Amino acid sequence: MENLLSKMEMSVLVEMDGDLRFHEFVVPPCNANGTETPSYKPLEDISCAIAYVPVEGRKRNELSFRVCPNTVIKSQIAGSDNKVDGCFTSEDPESKTLDTSRLACILEYKLNPLQEVENNKQALSASVQIMNDDVRRMFTYGITIIRDRVTLWYHSRSHSMISEPFSFVENPQLLIKVFMSFLFATEEELGYDPMVTRDAKGDYIYRIPSTEQGQQRDRFFLTTASIAEYRSNNITGRMARVWKVVECHPSGAVVSPSGPSHVLKDVWLEDSALTEAQIQSQIFEDIQRFFRDKQDARYLAFERLRPSISDLERNDRYKKYFIEIMADYEGERTKPRSPNSERKRRLKQYRVIFGEVCEAVGDLGSVGEVADVLSQAIVALRLMYCAGWVHRDISSGNILAHRRSSSSPWQAKLSDLEYSRRFSLNSDRGVAGDPKTGTPYFMPHEILSSRYIVPRQPGAQKPKLVVDDLTNGRRPQPRGPPPVYNFQHDLESIWWIFVWTITCRVSHDPSVAFGRKIFQNLMDPPLTKLNFLEDPISEEFMGCLSSPLQQLASPLEVLRCFIYDAYLYHQTANDLADLTSYIDAHQGFATFFEGVKLSQEHWGDTMLVTCHRPVASTTMVPTPNLSEPTRLKRPRDDDAHVADAEAQRPKSRRSKKARGKT
Known part of the structure; x- marks a missing residue:
């Protein structure tokens, strides 16, 4: 110096x-x-x-x-x-x-x-x-x-x-x-990340270390389109990006011009969090363990459904209900905080390559396609249930659909497993005690409202107030522990996706207006949403639907009543911890989709408004005209000793003149 x-x-x-x-x-x-x-x-x-x-x-x-x-x-x-x-x-x-x-x-x-x-x-x-x-x-x-x-x-x-x-x-x-x-x-x-380079056109080349047959080598993937980018006013956070990619050489030259495209997800995770590949591997191991016990009550019950458990077991066919993970990589960790910081939270880079390029169920073009994919999604949830896992973030963006050609049928793929957990009511493990996770549009009633559904009082008594009530007072009743996420909650989200599809995604103004009262990106749910599950579906709902879809109102009401009664039964029977107590819920959802399939020729071709399509990486994803569901995850970790960009809520700066400078 x-x-x-x-x-x-x-x-x-x-x-x-x-x-x-x-x-x-x-x-x-x-x-x-x-x-x-x-x-x-x-x-x-x-x-x-x-x-x-x-x-x-x-x-x-x-x-x-x-x-x-x-x-x-x-x-x-x-x-x-x-x-x-x-x-x-x-x-x-x-x-x-x-x-x-x-x-x-x-x-x-x-x-x-x-x-x-x-x-x-x-x-x-x-x-x-x-x-x-x-x-x-x-x-x-x-x-x-x-x-x-x-x-x-x-x-x-x-x-x-x-x-x-x-x-x-x-x-x-x-x-x-x-x-x-x-x-x-x-x-x-x-x-600057040494694992990512930028070519002259503005596309990115990701380097993913990989091990194949015991040999370590680097694989390279060139971005060709942006599928999803979660823009934020905050600096901290997951900053998930999802790209359509092709495998390439280090120079960016495509390995095979006629080769398939893949999907690359780039996200920041908690340093201690399991990766999607690790979670999927554990779920598959638990599914295999379940298959070996053919006397399990769930095995016997689900053998009568289609596809049967034995069909899913044969040649590992169950894997087709989950998105294929080709390769993944844990990258850099964020730097440690100041020694004076109260929290030591660190994040890590995570990149994962998925084998198939899929459509989200929220982007499918017709109600019939959505129904077909959702009916398969409950098979994936059935498999997770048999493995003892809950997904905890079922949404229109996490249920995917893949097909080999435009004339092939859709195959459902369950994705975004990072919030999945083994089910347990024990607060020391599993999902008990976790904060709310998920997408408010489709979040289960009990999780969103932070209370269990319990039987209502049989009758109201005439209110009466006496002086003793005021002098002696009543101690406030402590609020009970928040509900533990269970297997029926995952299924309930499927119901919400179906309702959202036939209201908010159709080109029918009365339906959209009705849906917007129900589906709001709020962690404190409006009464309209809570009442929609607890009360019988109203005539207003049936009247707002477009003509072909009105015949779905009755089956959805039957399923709503089934969901609500199942919650009440769990409370009266006190059997939330009993894994076999959720068999009926899965059978009920299978029956629902089997039933609506019979009338699908009348409403299945109803076209839907598409939220977004994959676009070139040099342009922006267009903003949809309808309200899109937004994922609201864990509460953010604020640190009083750190000047956090989120706390500042910065706004875009305009010109010098706009702020009074010359």
């Missing part, structure tokens, strides 16, 4: 009263001239001086520092129009825009200390855009300056951290260290 300072002293540093100062920043910048950019423009010269001084053991990277207050950050995210005051970027200095893939660190400055909160929000908004838009980004950095006070920001998927502020006027050596760290850092140190 001393050698570096001596080489820079003649160009940008000056000694004053025994202390070093930057030539252009002998005193803190002020708002005397009414503008900010000229005040901070000398930072470019300081950066250039640092860049030309060799650093032992380090190679100069392609980054340069720019002060660019009117330059838009170019993005694939619709509606993102952030502008930053400065940045470290590998972009051409003459470029009129900034590409998120080339932005290593953003900078925001203000001369007015009263604008510090606004400054922070603008920096966070830009960081959110970068983390959402660039697949390769594991973490990113930011710098905010208020007059001469510099604060450094670090953002990852598990947490954000900020430094103590320092004065770059009084401590120019520290600013030199910061700038030097960016100018001589490797791509990986800057937060």
Whole structure:
């Protein structure tokens, strides 16, 4: 560092009263001239001086520092129009825009200390855009300056951290260290994932380490379309991305142009969480164990259903009801938090390659197709039940359909097993005590309302209030423990998906209006949704349906009554822990789909509005006209000692003029 300072002293540093100062920043910048950019423009010269001084053991990277207050950050995210005051970027200095893939660190400055909160929000908004838009980004950095006070920001998927502020006027050596760290850092140190590269067209090449026949080799997959991207206003979280991919060479050249496409899911998981491949493997082992006990009451009961248990066992046919996992990879972990942090939560990268490109049941084109796939989905749930597992996140996006050609029948595939658990009422294991998980549209009544369905009082008594009631009082009754997720809950979600399909997904205004009162993305459910399961289906529901679908109202009412009565029976019999007590529920759902199949020729061709289709990776997934279900998972881990981007709720920054600057 001393050698570096001596080489820079003649160009940008000056000694004053025994202390070093930057030539252009002998005193803190002020708002005397009414503008900010000229005040901070000398930072470019300081950066250039640092860049030309060799650093032992380090190679100069392609980054340069720019002060660019009117330059838009170019993005694939619709509606993102952030502008930053400065940045470290590998972009051409003459470029009129900034590409998120080339932005290593953003900078925001203000001369007015009263604008510090606004400054922070603008920096966070830009960081959110970068983390959402660039697949390769594991973490990113930011710098905010208020007059001469510099604060450094670090953002990852598990947490954000900020430094103590320092004065770059009084401590120019520290600013030199910061700038030097960016100018001589490797791509990986800057937060770029070495397992993902970006080609000239903007598509990504994922490297997946794989072991085949005892030999380890890398496989490469090129993204060809975006199937699902869960955009967020937050930096922390899962940030799940789902791509349509083809296998390729490291260069990006496709291995076989006529070869099949696959699906790649890229997500951040809790560090201690089992991966989807591990969970599926455990479920398969438990299914095989179940097959060996042919005297199990479930085996005997389900042998009479179609397909029979013995049919599913033969040649491992049961596996066709689950999506095929070709390869998977656990990648980098997020950095540990500060030792002073109360929580030590870390996340890990997880990439999994699925063999089949499927359609979500929420994207199928007709009611008949949905009914066919849902009738197969209950077979997959039956298998999980036999294995002793509950799925806990049955939704229109997790039940998939695959077919070999447009003339082939759909085959249901159950996916997204990461929240699946072995069933147990013991709070020390299994699903007991877990927070709510799932999609509110389809979440089971008891889980969403946090209470068991119990028999209603047979009759209301005339209310009466006496003085003794007021003086003696009544102790509030403690709320009981939240319901434990059980096997019937998974089945109930199938019912909700069917109701949602024939109301919200049809091109029939009365149906959509009715459905929107029921299906809302709220963890505190509206009474309309709770009552829809507890009370008989109303005439209003039948009247809102399009003509061909009205004949489904009666079967759905019969199934609703069956679901409700089954919950009541579990409470009166106190048999929630008895695995065999859920046999009737599975048989009832099988009977429902067998029954509605008889009239399917009358309503099966009813066309549905499609939420989305896979689109090219260079464009955005279009926003649907109808309300789409949204997954709301575990409560977020907030940390009072960490400046978390989620807590700030940053909004997209517009132009300088919009915020009163010239």
